[in-house]
Amino acid sequence: MNLAVLRTSILSALAWALAACGGGEPGQRSLTNLPEFCQEVLPRVDAYLSQFAQPTGERYGGTVVIGSIGEMPDGMNALVSSDYQSSQVQKFMHLMTLVDFDEELQPRPYLAESWEFDEENRELTFHLRDDVFWHDGTPTSAYDVEFTYVRITDPETAFPNAAFWSHYVQGPDGVAVLDSLTVRFSLAPHAEFLDPWRATAIMPRHLLEDVPSAELRQHPFGTRCPVGNGPFVFENHQIDASWSFVRNPAFPEGLGGPPFLDRQVYRIIPEQTTLLAELLTENIDFYIAPGPDQTPQIQEAEALELRSFPFPSYDLVGWNSRRPQLSDARVRQAITLATNREEIVQAIRQGYGEVANAGVPPFHWGFFEGIRDSLQYDPERAATILDEAGWVDRDGNGVRENSDGTPLEISIKYNLGNQQREDIALIMQAQLQPLGIAVTPQVVEWGTLLNQINTPEIRDFDGVVIGWVTEFRLDDHDLFHSEEVDQPFGWSGTQDLELDRLIDTLQTVVDREEAIPLWREYQYRLLEVQPYTYLYHIERLAGLNRRLQGVVLDARGEWMNIKDWWIPADLR
Amino acid sequence: MIPFLVRRLLGAVPIVLGIATIVFFVLSLAPGDAASFFVSPNITPEVLEQMRRNMGLDQPVHIRYLRWMGSMLRGDFGISFSRNQPVRDIIAEILPNTLILAFCAVVLAFAAGILIGVFQAVRQNRFSDSSLSVVGLFFYSMPSFWLALMLILIFSLSARNLWDWPIWFPVSGMTSVDYPFMGPMEQLRDRVMHLVLPSVSLALVLAAGIARYMRGSMLEVIRQDYIRTARSKGLSEASVIFKHALRNGLIPIITLLGLYLPFLFSGAVLIETVFAWPGMGRLLVDAIFQRDYPVVMAGTFIFAVMVVVGNLIADVLYALVDPRIRYD
Numbered sequence: 001m002n003l004a005v006l007r008t009s010i011l012s013a014l015a016w017a018l019a020a021c022g023g024g025e026p027g028q029r030s031l032t033n034l035p036e037f038c039q040e041v042l043p044r045v046d047a048y049l050s051q052f053a054q055p056t057g058e059r060y061g062g063t064v065v066i067g068s069i070g071e072m073p074d075g076m077n078a079l080v081s082s083d084y085q086s087s088q089v090q091k092f093m094h095l096m097t098l099v100d101f102d103e104e105l106q107p108r109p110y111l112a113e114s115w116e117f118d119e120e121n122r123e124l125t126f127h128l129r130d131d132v133f134w135h136d137g138t139p140t141s142a143y144d145v146e147f148t149y150v151r152i153t154d155p156e157t158a159f160p161n162a163a164f165w166s167h168y169v170q171g172p173d174g175v176a177v178l179d180s181l182t183v184r185f186s187l188a189p190h191a192e193f194l195d196p197w198r199a200t201a202i203m204p205r206h207l208l209e210d211v212p213s214a215e216l217r218q219h220p221f222g223t224r225c226p227v228g229n230g231p232f233v234f235e236n237h238q239i240d241a242s243w244s245f246v247r248n249p250a251f252p253e254g255l256g257g258p259p260f261l262d263r264q265v266y267r268i269i270p271e272q273t274t275l276l277a278e279l280l281t282e283n284i285d286f287y288i289a290p291g292p293d294q295t296p297q298i299q300e301a302e303a304l305e306l307r308s309f310p311f312p313s314y315d316l317v318g319w320n321s322r323r324p325q326l327s328d329a330r331v332r333q334a335i336t337l338a339t340n341r342e343e344i345v346q347a348i349r350q351g352y353g354e355v356a357n358a359g360v361p362p363f364h365w366g367f368f369e370g371i372r373d374s375l376q377y378d379p380e381r382a383a384t385i386l387d388e389a390g391w392v393d394r395d396g397n398g399v400r401e402n403s404d405g406t407p408l409e410i411s412i413k414y415n416l417g418n419q420q421r422e423d424i425a426l427i428m429q430a431q432l433q434p435l436g437i438a439v440t441p442q443v444v445e446w447g448t449l450l451n452q453i454n455t456p457e458i459r460d461f462d463g464v465v466i467g468w469v470t471e472f473r474l475d476d477h478d479l480f481h482s483e484e485v486d487q488p489f490g491w492s493g494t495q496d497l498e499l500d501r502l503i504d505t506l507q508t509v510v511d512r513e514e515a516i517p518l519w520r521e522y523q524y525r526l527l528e529v530q531p532y533t534y535l536y537h538i539e540r541l542a543g544l545n546r547r548l549q550g551v552v553l554d555a556r557g558e559w560m561n562i563k564d565w566w567i568p569a570d571l572r
Numbered sequence: 573m574i575p576f577l578v579r580r581l582l583g584a585v586p587i588v589l590g591i592a593t594i595v596f597f598v599l600s601l602a603p604g605d606a607a608s609f610f611v612s613p614n615i616t617p618e619v620l621e622q623m624r625r626n627m628g629l630d631q632p633v634h635i636r637y638l639r640w641m642g643s644m645l646r647g648d649f650g651i652s653f654s655r656n657q658p659v660r661d662i663i664a665e666i667l668p669n670t671l672i673l674a675f676c677a678v679v680l681a682f683a684a685g686i687l688i689g690v691f692q693a694v695r696q697n698r699f700s701d702s703s704l705s706v707v708g709l710f711f712y713s714m715p716s717f718w719l720a721l722m723l724i725l726i727f728s729l730s731a732r733n734l735w736d737w738p739i740w741f742p743v744s745g746m747t748s749v750d751y752p753f754m755g756p757m758e759q760l761r762d763r764v765m766h767l768v769l770p771s772v773s774l775a776l777v778l779a780a781g782i783a784r785y786m787r788g789s790m791l792e793v794i795r796q797d798y799i800r801t802a803r804s805k806g807l808s809e810a811s812v813i814f815k816h817a818l819r820n821g822l823i824p825i826i827t828l829l830g831l832y833l834p835f836l837f838s839g840a841v842l843i844e845t846v847f848a849w850p851g852m853g854r855l856l857v858d859a860i861f862q863r864d865y866p867v868v869m870a871g872t873f874i875f876a877v878m879v880v881v882g883n884l885i886a887d888v889l890y891a892l893v894d895p896r897i898r899y900d
Contacts, residue, residue, distance in 0.1 A: 283743060447604040
């Protein structure tokens, strides 16, 4: 065998392979390998948008690169998606919601210009803007809203957040199109009834109406060729690698006109260290949620900026009160008192968090200041409470027992791969041991853990370290209501009549001012019942390159004002 | 040779199908299924059941297996539960990424390993031999992801930010963000730059092992009588080593090729994760964790085929390199 021939053939094969993957004209959309649906839809989008001139002006231009650790598996199809990043990108970049929130978390117009709520007749009427068009030129109308609602409430779609509309009249009976820009819904008055419309993007009827509901999830619209009506137009999606969007030059002037950025690339980088390296080499401009331990490096770099902002999410240890050691609320309170949660915030979040005593985030209008400092670290009081509850170390082995001789042994589960939760379990083990509570941390693979805690017949856990992301419409019904004890999220098994009453009432109170005293009672009651040991509310982090201007980050999400971000001309 | 190849390929079919069957049933034993990841307070049990029906998960295991086998034999690998796209399209997009990386890593690893092994054999027991052995052992023992991170630290991060080197490599990804706007030559350069660090990380570990085997094999060959004959004929040392000894020393290395190829094709998931390389390894591991059984099955199937093909290539190469080996 001639080595020279072999060598030449290897090199030429290599060069050919690399060049062949080059493919296509620079900048042009490639339609090969796309399903038929996409091959029809995308040229229409290109044809429509090419009619509009790109805006000129000092701030217009530039590409922003965002780095994220996860893919957006559900894509831009709001009817089937539930994961956080997908819905954020849908709401703020690619599609539009009827309303959104201002800084005070009050609803304000977006796709809907105005609305009326007739409490007596139980009707909510939206009036839509007339200057919003889908990226292929079709006007956005009330029929799109009707289509979205009917499909969402259709059980065959299996819309993951169907419970948003549990107080609305379901299905086609609950919605009426009065004219092309006016749509009316029937509902029972309840708290935060506008919130589902802040959370769900409207979908295009003309492209999806022929798709059977059961097939919506797998339709190529979501992941191969989504068409939206928002400030950014879908350009390309490479599986596991990137999503890219370009400016919508036809975005209405009445909403601020087209965004400043030319282009926006959302890169998927599944390793935190790599994300940090990309941020430090200025290859990405925005690092979503860096780990708290990475913050010093971001702060030291001149070209970078670290931001922290409140976020509707908290970490907790959920207790299974069906277990004999944990059935007494005093034991749960004692555990909370014996855990130095301030220390945990410092150790786990490097201070980017705030000790939590209830599932109401501090920025939320229902938050009650008075409980902020409750149940502070007090191991002596914890010991006293445990003594009173009958848990005493009777045989001198360092672990308390009750009068039956059952030792106070608890296992705390956490999911594989999450270093922070592992650390929390270990810290609690160390802090509770001097108190005579024997904690065993146990690691479980994520899917298996979900199965163990969510399956009512199994519920195989004592305590579990887990995180919880809330909506702005807070409703702990599925967590703590006694009728949920045998449903997936009744982890704690709580059956408290007072909590039930408060949860049920809060669901129906429409006016926020009226609801505030109830929220206060609710949070007090949570302190007494202690179904969970709430650990901390998370302060979310972001690592930005300083060349990005105009970025506003708060509890509403990272992309909330992305159409107003701009990059100075010399830094593009 | 041809009848031999045909027989081998036919014999591989039941093996591959058997592997796929075992993987299917083992995966179905794992607790939880693809729908259980959607469980949230906003989803009712009825919706979850509907989701399961939509995905076909409400059927008993043996029915699902038969349906999967039937559609697979027709070329339809089904639709991914986690990515909501046809599995065939996903694999078509992702497999080439892994093939490119694997190919470069293999070329680099074998070229470097063979050359270093030969060098070590020729300079046996001298300082260069021992020091190369130590260095080789170092790289062989290092976990690949640590090596990858170190390469990023040195050749991307520090090279650019700390030491201002004229050339520094991109940290991750297959192409730059402006790749669609580049001309063909620039695109080729971009791809090569992105390939360097990942393939070197993969290749370093393999090369160390190959060098070791090559050294041992060459040492044995060099002691043979025909080598002494060649030298006494007056041939140059280079001719003796590279023309006569090398070819005989390569035989055990070909075994390694047969062993390493499937490993690389299945995707080196740690390297792919660190370098954000959208490859088969990441795809498979994510699919397993998400109980996305269409993707797991398709990936396993391809992996099994690659193992068979890899071994077949190794056997063919044996016959090419060693004229004593003949298949009928």
